Amino acid sequence: MSERVRLENIAIVLHRPQIPENIGAAARAMRNMGLRRLIVVAPENFDLSRVRMMATHGGQEIVEAMARCDDLPEALGPFNFVACTTARLGGQRRTVLSPADLAENLIPLSRENRIAIVFGPEDRGLSNEDIRYSHYLVNIPTAEFSSLNLAQAVMVVCYELFKARTLKKPAFVPRLANRFELDAMYAQLADVLVRISYINTENPEYWVNNLRRFFNRYPLRAKEVAIIRGVCRQIDWYGRKCYDNGMDAARKPSPTDPLRKERVAHR
16 A cells, blocks of 8 residues: 655745746646645745746646745744755755655655745755754755756655655654744743753853754654643743742741841840
């Protein structure tokens, strides 16, 4: 029994595309490979007529249903799993998958989870800040010149998704936490860890990014995020309780306080 990637659960996200024709060509490539959901984030020089022209007749349906968002967190919020594409390697981009490897990994994940695959602007790709939302980084291997046209990159990834299948028995994959849930968890973690002086208050995001990379190696379930947030709430409650108890103790006179003894003697 073969199982394929559930393309209906996968969206292509174009972050800050600069050339309207590339949006249309990407829509056409998606239609060729059976993907339907396109999200465009903060496009530059957006011209719907130019988008439609390159989408041709086949891609018009995708263009008409295309969603537009103002920023990446808004676009990725509803998704349980995010893969970001990159041409640059090294630094924070050491662990990357090929499109074929990505597609194979998405076979079980796509059964119960909404997945976003993010492509960056044509001139510079996704920034380090952008890729912090990703669970996987994807790189399209090339010979010497690593830069691909945006629509070409979309086609390569969509093609691998279209043809990916497995003959293995389907494994159980739970619903993962979406970006809204994860971002709320990271914000709460940062707040609590600053309060208990575990991370530097001057640059908390540096430490939170380390936590992001750690948790992204083990994509969290929604229930696990709820557990972590519950632990954070308990740490915060206990810290406040200890502080309040200390303040109360400081306000009460000590049994060895000579002024207290004098007051007791005059009663």
